[in-house]
Amino acid sequence: MEKTWRWFGKNDRITLTMLRQIGVEGIVTALHQVSNGEVWNLDAIKDMKAYIESFGLRWSVVESLPVSEAIKYAGPERDALIENYKLSLINLGRAGVKTVCYNFMPVIDWIRTDLERPWADGTSSLYFDKIRFAYFDCHILKRSGAEADYTDEELSKVNELAVVMTQEEKDELVDTIIVKTQGFVNGNIKEGDQNPVAIFNRLLSLYQSIDRNGLRENLRYFLSAIMPVCEEWNINMCIHPDDPPFQVLGLPRIVTSADDIDWILHAVDNLHNGLTFCAGSLSAGLHNDVPALARRFAKRTHFVHLRSTNVTPEGNFIEASHLEGRAHLVELVRIFEKECSTVPMRVDHGRLMLDDADKGYNPGYSFHGRMLALAQVEGMMAVAKDELRS
Structure with a gap:
């Protein structure tokens, strides 16, 4: 697996120089200055890519090129927004950035209290x-x-x-x-x-009339529209599981389980239609056996998020140590190192520790906490690679 890091652009207090020193190989980022629904300009993409490469790193994954709400609820502007999305994908392809992580969660992304x-x-x-x-x-x-x-x-x-x-x-x-x-x-x-x-x-x-089947069909419509572009430019789209993986706020959630993932991968059965395997999101659902999911979907996984959770019977959950919790990251590393060794991986949601607290980092994206997690995961990777050689 390629060791990557989510970085929030040139204004991020965590610099690419710092990341190079701790063993990061690839960068996961986006054009955060571009509003949802607007086209990503080729020059802006090339500028970001060149900046990253000037530090000896590569732009491994776009996380994310956001899917506008009107695409999800099938608003009247849906087709125009999909055309803009396709143009952004074409520009990414022209620049040589080939992996795009996205989600199809209505209104709200990951939820914590x-x-x-x-x-x-x-x-x-x-x-x-x-x-x-x-x-x-x-x-x-x-x-x-x-x-x-x-x-x-x-x-x-x-x-x-x-x-x-x-x-x-x-x-x-x-x-x-x-x-x-x-x-x-x-x-x-x-x-x-x-x-x-x-x-x-x-x-x-906006989602009052959208049920689970409706949202599924809107995702199928979106994927069907963009897959020809992905084929032409060899771009892998990888959908992120819902976080947490259950229904909330009366909204349909459609990436919560093995059945959901299987439906998506077959709804538009194209190898460019793949999965972001987020171990943390999936492990927050007691119905999910995370290693079993990894074994089942490794061949359609284009990007891996490694973190873990502890879940109570009441449904509460906390971000666990990367060495513990329901995700069983050691086993996941073994699976992905064996099945898809070139897949980009980033550690996700590190603890707040040492002097992280006063740096104003985005929630879950501390420096020292993720650095510790990266070291832990790098150790797992070394063991898994050694096992594969023996």
């Missing part, structure tokens, strides 16, 4: 608390019909929480779920937007 859940050793990591999320859903968004998505026991705990929640805690929950974990990912909502709850509810309303 706590960005700095403390561990006993003084580090912290991302955390999902189902009851706090249900409180956000029922009492802050006040989504119609939300109560039907939770058990009576869960709603009782939500009501108990409502009695003690302070305004500061409510504001922090909104900032965590809607703003901080979304703005740098998909651009739907960004820092400084006024009344993010109203914006968020407006986005949710």
Whole structure:
């Protein structure tokens, strides 16, 4: 596997010089300055690629070229946005950037309720608390019909929480779920937007008539449209699993399990239609056997995210050490080193540790935490390669 790192462009406080020193080989990035739906200009792509290469690295993966919401819910501007997407893919192909990670999650990308859940050793990591999320859903968004998505026991705990929640805690929950974990990912909502709850509810309303089958068909439509471009320019599209891999906020989620992945890969059965194997996202669902998924879909995996989670029976989960948790990363490394040794891999969502806390890094994307994770995974890779040689 190629050791890559998600880097947020020239303004990222983590520099390419730093990454070269810690053994990174490839960069995972995007043209973050380009608004969703606009065409990625060839000159801008070439400039980013040349900048990365000037540090002895390569632009391995685009993460991501965002799929606009209107493509997902089939708005009237869908076809025009897909044409723009195809033009961006053509320009990436011309520049020699051949792997694109994307997601098809409506409205909201990855979801956490706590960005700095403390561990006993003084580090912290991302955390999902189902009851706090249900409180956000029922009492802050006040989504119609939300109560039907939770058990009576869960709603009782939500009501108990409502009695003690302070305004500061409510504001922090909104900032965590809607703003901080979304703005740098998909651009739907960004820092400084006024009344993010109203914006968020407006986005949710766009999907009122879209069920699971409808969203699947919209994904099929999108993939069918772009695959000829991917064939011509040898571009691998790799869809990211839903995070977490279950239904939320009344929205359909269609990349949650083996059956979902199998449906997508056969909906447009083209080798350029592939998977981002995100071990962390998949491991957050108790229904998923992550190593079994890796063995089943390794040949259609174009990009790997290595992280792990610990999950409680109640549905809460925390980002675990890369040496622990449900993802079983040691076994995953063995599988991917054997089945697809040239696949780009990045460690994902490191802990907040040492002096990371005051650097203003994007949530989950600390320097020292990911550097530790990279060292741990690099050790796994060395063992797996040695086993394959013996």
